[in-house]
Amino acid sequence: MFLEVRNIEKSFGNFKALEDVSFGVREGSVFGLLGPNGAGKTTMIRIINRIIRADRGELLLSGKPITDEMVRSIGYLPEERGLYKKMRVGEQAIYLAQLKGLSRYEATSRLRFWFDKFEITDWWNRPVEQLSKGMQQKVQFIVTVLHEPHLLIFDEPFSGFDPVNATLLKNEILELRRKGATIILSTHNMASVEELCDDIALINSSHVVLSGSVNEIRRSYSRNLFEVVVDNGEVMQISPSRDEGANELLAELMKNHRIVSFKEILPSMNDIFVEKVLGKEAKQ
Amino acid sequence: MNNIPLVIRREYVTRVRKKSFWILTLIVPILLALVYAIPIYLALAPIEKTVVMVVDESGVFGGLDRDDEGRSDSRFNSTDEIEYRYAATLDYARRELDSDDGVTAIVYIRSRASEALPTDACLYYKRDLPPQQVRSDVDRQLQRTLRNRLLQAHGISDDEYAMITGTKINLRTQDLETGREAFTEVKTVLGLVLALLIYMAIFMFGSQVMRGVVEEKSNRIVEVIICSVKPFHLMMGKVIGIALVGLTQFMLWVLLTGVAVVGIQLSNSDIFSNATAKHEITEIATKGNEATLQLQNSADMADVPQLVEGIASIDFGVIVPVFFFFFVFGYLLYATLFAAAGAMSDTDTDTSIFSLPVTIPLLAVILLMPAMLEAPSGTLSQVLSIIPFTSPVAMMMRVPFGVPLWELWLSMALLIIAFPLCTWLAAKIYRTSILRYNILAKFRKK
Numbered sequence: 001m002f003l004e005v006r007n008i009e010k011s012f013g014n015f016k017a018l019e020d021v022s023f024g025v026r027e028g029s030v031f032g033l034l035g036p037n038g039a040g041k042t043t044m045i046r047i048i049n050r051i052i053r054a055d056r057g058e059l060l061l062s063g064k065p066i067t068d069e070m071v072r073s074i075g076y077l078p079e080e081r082g083l084y085k086k087m088r089v090g091e092q093a094i095y096l097a098q099l100k101g102l103s104r105y106e107a108t109s110r111l112r113f114w115f116d117k118f119e120i121t122d123w124w125n126r127p128v129e130q131l132s133k134g135m136q137q138k139v140q141f142i143v144t145v146l147h148e149p150h151l152l153i154f155d156e157p158f159s160g161f162d163p164v165n166a167t168l169l170k171n172e173i174l175e176l177r178r179k180g181a182t183i184i185l186s187t188h189n190m191a192s193v194e195e196l197c198d199d200i201a202l203i204n205s206s207h208v209v210l211s212g213s214v215n216e217i218r219r220s221y222s223r224n225l226f227e228v229v230v231d232n233g234e235v236m237q238i239s240p241s242r243d244e245g246a247n248e249l250l251a252e253l254m255k256n257h258r259i260v261s262f263k264e265i266l267p268s269m270n271d272i273f274v275e276k277v278l279g280k281e282a283k284q
Numbered sequence: 285m286n287n288i289p290l291v292i293r294r295e296y297v298t299r300v301r302k303k304s305f306w307i308l309t310l311i312v313p314i315l316l317a318l319v320y321a322i323p324i325y326l327a328l329a330p331i332e333k334t335v336v337m338v339v340d341e342s343g344v345f346g347g348l349d350r351d352d353e354g355r356s357d358s359r360f361n362s363t364d365e366i367e368y369r370y371a372a373t374l375d376y377a378r379r380e381l382d383s384d385d386g387v388t389a390i391v392y393i394r395s396r397a398s399e400a401l402p403t404d405a406c407l408y409y410k411r412d413l414p415p416q417q418v419r420s421d422v423d424r425q426l427q428r429t430l431r432n433r434l435l436q437a438h439g440i441s442d443d444e445y446a447m448i449t450g451t452k453i454n455l456r457t458q459d460l461e462t463g464r465e466a467f468t469e470v471k472t473v474l475g476l477v478l479a480l481l482i483y484m485a486i487f488m489f490g491s492q493v494m495r496g497v498v499e500e501k502s503n504r505i506v507e508v509i510i511c512s513v514k515p516f517h518l519m520m521g522k523v524i525g526i527a528l529v530g531l532t533q534f535m536l537w538v539l540l541t542g543v544a545v546v547g548i549q550l551s552n553s554d555i556f557s558n559a560t561a562k563h564e565i566t567e568i569a570t571k572g573n574e575a576t577l578q579l580q581n582s583a584d585m586a587d588v589p590q591l592v593e594g595i596a597s598i599d600f601g602v603i604v605p606v607f608f609f610f611f612v613f614g615y616l617l618y619a620t621l622f623a624a625a626g627a628m629s630d631t632d633t634d635t636s637i638f639s640l641p642v643t644i645p646l647l648a649v650i651l652l653m654p655a656m657l658e659a660p661s662g663t664l665s666q667v668l669s670i671i672p673f674t675s676p677v678a679m680m681m682r683v684p685f686g687v688p689l690w691e692l693w694l695s696m697a698l699l700i701i702a703f704p705l706c707t708w709l710a711a712k713i714y715r716t717s718i719l720r721y722n723i724l725a726k727f728r729k730k
Contacts, residue, residue, distance in 0.1 A: 050511075078504070081507055082504035085499075098287075099512035
């Protein structure tokens, strides 16, 4: 495991924000940290970034406990993110990059590359307050990835993004993974979880209530439902009966129809999320 | 990973680059130079040639003499700037005042009922008050004539008179050890100005720290920065960066004001050399040397305004370093607390509530200032100038009057000790508050 979270606990006063939270993130994967608002995701991310300390538990990065020095190799895009409004865009990006340990020269040349890529070079000398929200988000993204971190943490990266920028961001995340980065994604956007994430952990009321690979989880929540499309264009949703499997069902169907497509309908992450969160609440 | 230098640099550069910084940097020395120059110019600047009508109904000042020759020693003597013109009646003089632009005033001495000497004279003017020189010249000439009359009547010679008046006792308020004169008024003003300057500086730069913290918080940029910079480093970087801005501004103020003042002195060098000379002579005289003679000479320099002599008597070699010390440490003490207040606020409006407890000691000193000025070395002044939270303002008020060294050192030492304690407390508040929102609302619920 690239990042291992073991039995983390954190309280704020009487409020338990995290209780016995454990999960692992594989190297080079996209990991989804899911959960409803107030579940403790941001607290978990802040603990990984060593912004706050856990009361108990262990955090291992490549097998070693995380130190402040290692945090430098993390790229973190917080949920609530901002920029100094009065500062010039380029200057500010250089400052934030320098805080991450890049030299002024290195930061400038890398920024030039990214600004060209995102087509915002013209804005280099403008004050941030003149930028549209979308452009500010591009700048924030660039600053997050500029020092080429091995571990990237995006907290609600899609919130407030228009579809064009959201797509751009998605593609960039996938490209970062292709280049070998490990990515933790905290999001409410379940469609993007299915699209991007390899594994997830679902946190609800300070506990991990579900974790594992996205495919396995969806399969384990299979409702044994199949979608069949036949040659006259008819779409059917059929569940095989208890004692027969998909093959028997298909054989039965083939007797009467010419099959165009046959596939299992897996529950969406959205359904699983809602079921898991509501189920937990129902139990309480 | 210590990013303090980067934070300091950003705080410094973004502020020093602002136009408002340079405007303030230029305006203050200009104002100070004007405050310094205007009274001197008003007191000493040569006036235009002017005419004063004299209506003397008493005859003591030569107003009833038949011909203009008369007894010259009792008449008003015209000078280079002021021409005295006699008129027989007030009506005539008034017409002159109305019609002639050169006439600025009428000296009117009422007729006497008996042989007694006149005790009242009136200087009439129209619209504009006659210049100070005119008023003092008229006064001087009136007194001189009257005095000569009395001296003659009693048969006292000029030499005898000089001897009598030369023996008067000159009471000075003076430091026993240094032999320096008190010049209480000038020192009160200076102490007041210095205390207010420290007060304003702490407030101004302290609230800059606070606004900076709130800006980072309400912008949410702090969320981005906090994973590369420890909260304590971020806070200290901001506090130190703004301290350097403040010091830069003060240095520029001192430098520019100094240049302006020296400029004023050079362009009026005769006046100022008189002032310094008189001050030196009086210092020697009070040390009991054979300077009585010189003291008499110095009476010739009576024109030198007290203000200038008072300023020349102040020990700026002590005041300037003490000012910088109390500015730096007073600011540091408060700035961290202002940072903590900022960290607890979500918006600029919240800050007024959270900064209130921080500002109370400062406001208290300002309110107690009149009482302290009554007795700059009294118990109240002593206590307030030693307690770290009030000492920067209170001590600056006392410094021009001279403060015992042990008190100064004690006050400085306590301030230096208080600074890390305050910072420790502020850092704790800052760290726990900077990523939390709605603290004010939670307070209100409780």
